Amino acid sequence: MTTSNLSRDETAARSSTIRLETVEVDLDVRSAQDLATQTFPTVATLTFAATADETWIDFLGDAVESVTVNGSDRPVEWDGARIRVDGLAAHNVVTVRGRGRYSTSGEGLHRFRDPVDGEVYLYTQYEPADSRRVYPVFEQPDLKARWRFAVTAPAGWQILSNGAEVAREEVPGGVRVRFAETLPLSSYITAVAAGPYHRVDGEWRSDDRVVPLGVLCRASLARHLDADEILDITRRGLEFFERAFAYPYPWGKYDQIFVPEYNLGAMENPGLVTFTESYVFRGASTAAQHEGRANTILHEMAHMWFGDLVTMRWWDDLWLKESFADFMGAHAAVAAGGFPDAWVTFASRRKGWAYVQDQLPTTHPIVADIPDLEAAKLNFDGITYAKGASVLKQLVAFVGEDAFFRGAQRYFADHAFGNTTLPDLLSALEAESGRDLDAWSRAWLQTSGVSEIAIERDAADALVLTQTDPRPHRLTSGLFTVADGRLTQRSTFEVDAVEPRTLLTGATGAGIDLVLPNVDDSTYAKVRLDDDSTDAAASYLSSIEDPVARAVIWASLWNSTRDGELPVARLVEIVSEHATRETNIALVTDALAHADVAIGRYAAANDRSLLADAWLETCWNALWAAVSGSDSQLAWARALGTAAARSADRADEMRAILAQSSPAPEGLALDPELRWAWLVALAATGHASGADADAELATDPSAQGHVAHRTVLAARPDSAVREAAWHAAWDDRTLTNDHLAATIAGVRAGDRRDLVERFDAEYYSRIRPAWAERSIEIARRLVVGLFPSSDSLTDVDAWLADNLDAPAALRRLVIEQRDGLARELRVRAAQPAAG
Incomplete structure (x- = not known):
């Protein structure tokens, strides 16, 4: 274990001897606009009671310049992760001065330069333990403190932290802003953001309180920010949670900031919630995307109580x-x-x-x-x-x-x-x-694994609920019959199922076309349909009125495909038949994604090309048949872009639409995201060049455009191109987290194993050094993203056998990737012969 990988036992020992009271942080990021400057001054003053003579303070910065304990200078004892402090009294004031390092990995204080206008933006991301990259702290959730922040930054910037701004003064080269002291917080949910962010203000009133609201994004995205919808969801949520939890929102203001190159969906920093800016929709967006954003806003808001307060x-x-x-x-x-x-x-x-x-x-x-x-x-x-x-x-x-x-x-x-x-x-x-x-x-809560539930029909048409890995389930089963071309639910049966077999008392399968356990999705279990029910779903799935029941069936079909029980060709056939008539856009989107994954991962090698061509044609026809401007039209257009990475049968038509030499389907918004997705797919089959990528970037020079441009260049099906991208992923330390992901996406585009399989052995020689040398976020992307999807488990099994002493987290990732590969090989082998 490295000194940076804190353990549960040692942090518990530390908290038993420390009672943290306050932390005062002073950051100076006036240098941020100069990208050649990699570090910034940081000062932290920790006030705490102690019952031990010594302890350590966590810091993963660039340098520690001085340590003062109770007014006395101490020698700096720092190993790059921990600062030793000794000679502690019953009550202590420790000040550490150092230099932090700007991040490009989305961990710590991330710095981003907008290619549109050259502006620089900063934000922090800490969970679970990266505040120590920005200031010296006790980095563990059970040492809470009241925090006071001061940030010095260029004049004209938005400067934010958890608390409200309480003072501002001009200083040479910028402005120094102080923030109100917070209520007790763990270090991982403290936060700072600074830059020329665009801001929209609002407020929420609760009884005699006014909670200031803010929504922020980069200036170049301002025209795309639908702040009114975001503020409306925010007000609704605050009102709901205050009433539901009977505890007033405790954190003062409520700022929500959409930030670039974010590793997560969002983070619940009280008073300054951060979100991926992919929630700022630059083009057409479906109802499911708006629902997803609202869900994330409310998820993070729930954390203001579950996680931040307690x-x-x-x-x-x-x-x-x-x-x-x-x-x-x-x-x-x-x-x-x-x-x-x-x-x-x-x-x-x-x-x-x-x-x-x-x-x-x-x-x-x-x-x-x-x-x-x-x-x-x-x-x-x-x-x-x-x-x-x-x-x-x-x-x-x-x-x-x-x-x-x-x-x-x-x-x-x-x-x-x-x-x-x-x-x-x-x-x-x-x-x-x-x-x-x-x-x-x-x-x-204290077991693992998932039960598989099914309903058997015996010779007398009695229905028996079966479950593997038995657990106590209270669930409802639905019985459906076909009438007038529709599957209609005729009855339901509730049951408490504890044993492997439970009779559905009073239920009969006579005349029933589909039996669906967990029809209302009330329990957690994989649902396996019997053969008759699968046949009924294949013919009539989209006719079922209840969208939850349809969701349970769609999930069952996908799980059966992943388990090798439902042939890939049949899943694709069902998706082709019913996704065009599915009315819930989230279910449409998931079904299309599952069909694509099934073809790429689980289809037998001899059948994959034929399935890919047929699926591309399905997507093409469904796109043209979809209602103009509908969510379904957009979903099929996006699915076409994914399918075209494997099959080039519609490459000429897609190129013509992008070039506007041929009309697009009426109502389809050819926004930048969709154009880039199609261009990546065309590049993967050799139908888009570097010049095409450059021309597209000229029309969309945004940050997202630069990321997609990198993927297009790396996706070209040339062995030298893929080799250069593969090595750049490992060796180019200037790649940001998003640029690394884009490079990896290009390497993997079109599932062209033949272009990169010669690097399999090198992959296994690189992953341990990468884990040791790179941040965990960057190392994880490399280990997972470049895992060889070979036709054998020999290499991965050899690495696991030879690396029993590898860090447990690294072994976990490799074991998971090995399991995914084993499933792919197993399911491919189980596919019925074509024809």
Whole structure:
């Protein structure tokens, strides 16, 4: 373990001897506009009580210049990650002066230069442990402090932190801004942003309080910022959560800033929430995209209570904030956000993520064992978020919605500004519901894996619910019949299923065309349809009235394909038949993506080309048949761009549409995102050149344009081009996080293994050095993005056998990639012979 990879045990030992009171931070980023300057001055003063003679302060900066303990200068003892301080008294004031380093990886203080106008923007991203890249801190969630920030930056910039601005003074070369002291916060949710951001102001009134609201983005994106919609969702959410949690929003102002080159969807810094600027839609956007943004806004807002007000003690209990925020995002979107189908999207998208993650050999309980920070970084996954939220949905049904929210209210009242573990939450819920949650917790929070549920029809037409890996499920099964060309639900049966087999008392399969366990998606389990039900879905899926039931069926079909039970060709046939008539755009988008992935990963090699050509033709025809200007039209246009990376059959027509020498489908907005997506696909099949990429960049010189341009150049199907891109990904340290991702996307474009397979051995020789030398975010992108999708497990198995001493987090990534490859090989082998 390196000194930067903090462990649970050592941080627990530190917090047992430290009571942190305040942290005062002074940053000077006047140098940010000079890209040749890589560092900035940073000063932190920590005030704390101590019962030990010595401790350490975390700092991953460029230099430590001085350390003062209780007014006395001390020798600098710093190993690059930890600053040793000794001779502590009962009460201490420690000041550390140093230099931080501007980041281009999205970790710490990220610096971005806008290619449109040359302006420079800064923002911070810390979770789980990167505030120590910007200022010296006690980097662990259970050492909360009141924070006072001062930031010196160029004049004319927006300068923000968690608290409201309280003072401003001109200084040589800029302005110094001081911010109000915060209420107690963990270090990972402190935040700073600075730059010439465009700002839209608003407010939200609650009784006699006024909460100032702000929405910010880069100046060059200002014309695309639909601030009114964002502010409306924000007001709705604040009103809902204050009422639901019976605790006033505690953080003063509520700024939301959309930032470039962001590694996440968003981050819940109180008073200064950061979002990926992909939520600023530069062109056409579907209802599902607006729902997704609203869900994220509400997810982060839920964190103002779950995570910020009450925080987990250590990352084992990360679920105490992320599972709840994931649940609350969908719940609030339905209850207050104006998106009644949010649970449909959840059933399809979020649960799909959880099912994939929960079948990996590295799956873990929702309440995980997280020994160190590297493990914590990788546990921001489908288990902690989506499975946890799915289980909470069950819990709400189990204890009752009113009791659940009363329990949450008790939890916040009892633990405000403190740190908690699982028993703290369960005791609050038990007190309000009268339910014993010990057995529920053991069954759902402290186990791993996913049950597979199905309904068997016996010879007498009795229906029996079966489940693998048995858990207690309270679920509803729906029975459907075909009438007038539609699948209509005739009856439902609720059951408490605990054992491997449970009779559906009173239910009969006679005359039933489709039986659907978990018809309302109330439990967490993979649904397997029987053969008759699959046939009925194949013919009539889009005719089912309830979108949740359709979502459960779409998910079942996809899981069956991934498991090798449903042939890829049949899935593609069902998608081709029903996605054109599916009315929920999120389900359309997911179905199209699944068809593409199925062809690329799971189709037998001999069938892939034929399937790819047929799928391209389906996308082309569906695009032209779609209603003008509809979300469905846009979804099919995007799917066409993905499909064209494997099949060039419509390359000439697509080039003509891009060149405007041939008309596009009526109503289709050929916005920059869609144009670039088509151009990447054309490049992957050799139908777009570097000159085409340059010409497109001239019309769209935005940051997004520069990223896409890089992908187009790397995607050209020339072995020398792919080789240069492959080595640039590993060796070019000037690549930002987004530029690295773009380069990797080009290397992988069109699934052209033949152009890069000669680098397989070199991949395995590079991943350990990369893990040791690069930040975890950059190393993760390299390890996952460039993993060789070969036709054998020999190389990856050899690396795992030879690297038993590799860092656990690195081994986890490789094991997960190995499992994905093993699944691909297994499913390909199970495909029926063509014809």
